[in-house]
Amino acid sequence: MDRRRFLQLSLTVPLAGAAGLLPVPSLAAGAKAANRPAPRPRMIVLDPGHGGIDPGAIGTRGTQEKEVTLDIAREVARLLSGRHRLGAALTRSDDRFLELQERVDRAREARADLFVSIHADSAPNREARGLSAYTLSEKSSDAFAASLAQRENAVDRLGGIDFKAQKRVVKDILLDLTARHTKHASLVARQSIVKGAGKDLRLLDNPMRAANFAVLKAPEIPSVLIETGFLSNKLDEEILRDPKARRTVARVLAREIASLVTRAPFA
Template sequence: MERRRLLRLAMTVPLVAAAGLGGGAAAEAAEPQRPAAKPVQAKPRLIMLDPGHGGADPGAIGTRGTQEKDVTLDIAQEIARLLTARHRLAAKLTRRDDRFLALEERVDLTRKAGADLFISIHADSAPNHDARGLSAYTLSDQASDSFASKLAAQENKADRFGGIDLKAAKPAVRDILLDLTARHTKHAALVARQALVKGAGKDLRLLDNPMRSANFAVLKAPDVPSVLVETGFLSNPQDEEVLRDVQARRVVARVLAREIAAVVSRSPFA
């Protein structure tokens, strides 16, 4: 039972007794006993997982031919499985197979689903090929640094693979993509980013300065806290070696699922 309902009941009981309606055998006889109300079960938190790229858009391609779209789909599917089976959370994916989705579509799917948290999974090509390790990004109109700025500019070009021109988008949709308001949403995203990186860093290698921000179009749902996670960079041979290995990807997925579950169990999500 919700705390507000309990408080209302607690306030009602003494008022009933004071009015002479709550005591005596006659009152008990006059008032038929009602079956106990079933406890209201809280709806599980919904996590929207977004495997980056797909279809005509392969994303980054490593020196050994590893395609980002395959890596992200595999990791996201395993995270979804673990969130549901092990952590008792609801999980959906923006795509479940090798298909192209515009950035705008990913945002729309997330908002329509009423997700509590949006996590976009990537394994891009870094501006600096020496860069390696996991990192997480939140939305900001001003990039935290040139690295994040270049990464966002690269990611925001993904729609070109579908022949999509944002200038021709509906005004309402364009406004949603450019909306940088919603303080609670932005605060929750920052909390999620910090917790994910801090927790994942116990088991996975992190990028130098692993918490950054930039103007990523896919993070622009104004009412859903959104974080983009780079699981590593396929432009780095060592990261590619890890990300092309199925068992290594399982480790990444397990760590991220654990930390995502921990994130939504605490304020401001709880």
């Protein structure tokens, strides 16, 4: 099933508070599907935040976000491709700096069905801790999300990127993102991942938020940014610096991502 079909079907998934049942495929539709070639596996592109000259957040014990995100993303990719039989790719597989637009471009080149950017930032409030998920919105859902987006969008300055040269491109992408298919599918992904992860992992208060994250601007790809925790919080840092705990986070994320992209009506 191609990405367009995926986005169309995502509109039938109810968000929190919506009523209704998921549609049941007809027998005729099933017969037609049997004559078609087997669809390619779903492709999930995982984006380990930061890297290279950009360490991201640094905890009080020296834990670097770029190392946490790469370790978790690698394990999620391994589980998706092995245990869950899905396609999985990384925007970076080692310690290198990537421009935000380059991350988006790599997801588009891979024909991603879902783009998940993985982070472990510093929060505006050091008491904030727990997993949370963010979708794109020109208007932030709250000051907390706005602060995170502002910090994330500033990383390109480390690589000497000319923002003025990108202004028109970003504007065009934002216009494309008004398409309700991509936006709705992103909201469905955010809700599904957070709801499932909350069964095993601590969640941030109000764990589903939105802000103008540059890395979520692939116009035709459902995109979500996951904060696995905050290195500005001592308890979260203690968890995220522990390899065993990171494996648990990765296992939960892989499980929920696989559940999202393979269950009806997405399958």
